[in-house]
Amino acid sequence: MWRYSRVGELALDTFTPTADAVATDVPVPQEWIDKGVSIARAADLTDGTSGLGSVAAGGPDVFATLNDAFSVDPIVITVPRGVRLTEPLIVGTHLSGEHAIGFPRLVVLVGEAAEAIVIERTTSSADTVLSVPLTELRVERGGRLDFVAIQQLGEQAWQVGSLVADVGQEAHLRVGLVGLGGAYARLRTDCTLSGRGGTGDLLAAYFGDGDQTLDFRTFQHHNAPDTTSNLLFKGAVGGHSRSVYTGLIRVDKEARGTNAFQTNRNVKLSEHAWAESVPNLEIETNDVRCSHASTVGPVDPEQRFYLESRGVPPTIADRLIVAGFFDEVVRQLPDAALVAEVTLRIAEKLDRVAEDLR
Numbered sequence: 553m554w555r556y557s558r559v560g561e562l563a564l565d566t567f568t569p570t571a572d573a574v575a576t577d578v579p580v581p582q583e584w585i586d587k588g589v590s591i592a593r594a595a596d597l598t599d600g601t602s603g604l605g606s607v608a609a610g611g612p613d614v615f616a617t618l619n620d621a622f623s624v625d626p627i628v629i630t631v632p633r634g635v636r637l638t639e640p641l642i643v644g645t646h647l648s649g650e651h652a653i654g655f656p657r658l659v660v661l662v663g664e665a666a667e668a669i670v671i672e673r674t675t676s677s678a679d680t681v682l683s684v685p686l687t688e689l690r691v692e693r694g695g696r697l698d699f700v701a702i703q704q705l706g707e708q709a710w711q712v713g714s715l716v717a718d719v720g721q722e723a724h725l726r727v728g729l730v731g732l733g734g735a736y737a738r739l740r741t742d743c744t745l746s747g748r749g750g751t752g753d754l755l756a757a758y759f760g761d762g763d764q765t766l767d768f769r770t771f772q773h774h775n776a777p778d779t780t781s782n783l784l785f786k787g788a789v790g791g792h793s794r795s796v797y798t799g800l801i802r803v804d805k806e807a808r809g810t811n812a813f814q815t816n817r818n819v820k821l822s823e824h825a826w827a828e829s830v831p832n833l834e835i836e837t838n839d840v841r842c843s844h845a846s847t848v849g850p851v852d853p854e855q856r857f858y859l860e861s862r863g864v865p866p867t868i869a870d871r872l873i874v875a876g877f878f879d880e881v882v883r884q885l886p887d888a889a890l891v892a893e894v895t896l897r898i899a900e901k902l903d904r905v906a907e908d909l910r
Contacts, residue, residue, distance in 0.1 A: 573654035594626040607688035608716035619686040626657035633663035640669040648677035656685040665694040676706040689717040698886035705733035721747030731758035738767035745779035756785040759901040760793030770799040778809040789825035790905030798830040814844040
């Protein structure tokens, strides 16, 4: 799963691990604490309830293993059985320090029949930093978790990260990824449907400009009966930027009744931009419904002609088309303020690549 990546350009020996590289803030209302919600540093959980490594045991790749070894201050969020949080919990992570390497670590544990919305926003200074994050998500029987990761790293930053999730019986996980920053930003997402009737939805909106590379790898793993996963990743690339998507739907022998779908669509806003899209299926049983689809192409000329024929100026027509292209993903984000924010960030990206739209 490293094909098309720029990992060969990464000189690890030029970066220095330091505890000061990562600053994480998680404000928690007292009323949530009164309900039993716990937000703690893993080091403070001495009773074995941290859940650290319970989902990403061993790590999916060598960088996750590095996170295991060097993460200094993992954050563990626990929502106990039956507790339902209707407002989002915000996790803010910032990286800084010239040639510093940071290992952000977040664990979110949602108990039986509990519900939560967690938004993780990652930023960095103008320094050349390397972020190696690892996120673990577990949703127990009948629980529901909306998790959104917004990546807004500085233009000199690198990221090689992993998100690993486990979805229990009749539980529902929806992961939304927003990728906007970084010189090279890679995120691998592993979603395992381990309980009968579990559902895992994976969404992503990403927009590259300049010389950026945005790299996404996904695994939808069905190893229980009657499970459902639905992936929709949409991206735009302008300037000399690149995007990479490779995904695998894996259905084990015992996962009868699986419904699994995988869609990746990309729009090129410059002749110099490049997008790679490689979906895959691996099915070991019958009685399943699975499909995958991918597209890479420029702004639809028929849509442009339709708008121009009704008096819309060409540059505005292209902006409307690209904004509409992302809307299918953005409108599914779980918070109205977040939808407005991501819509604005996409508009700002469009402003920067406007000269490439014609």
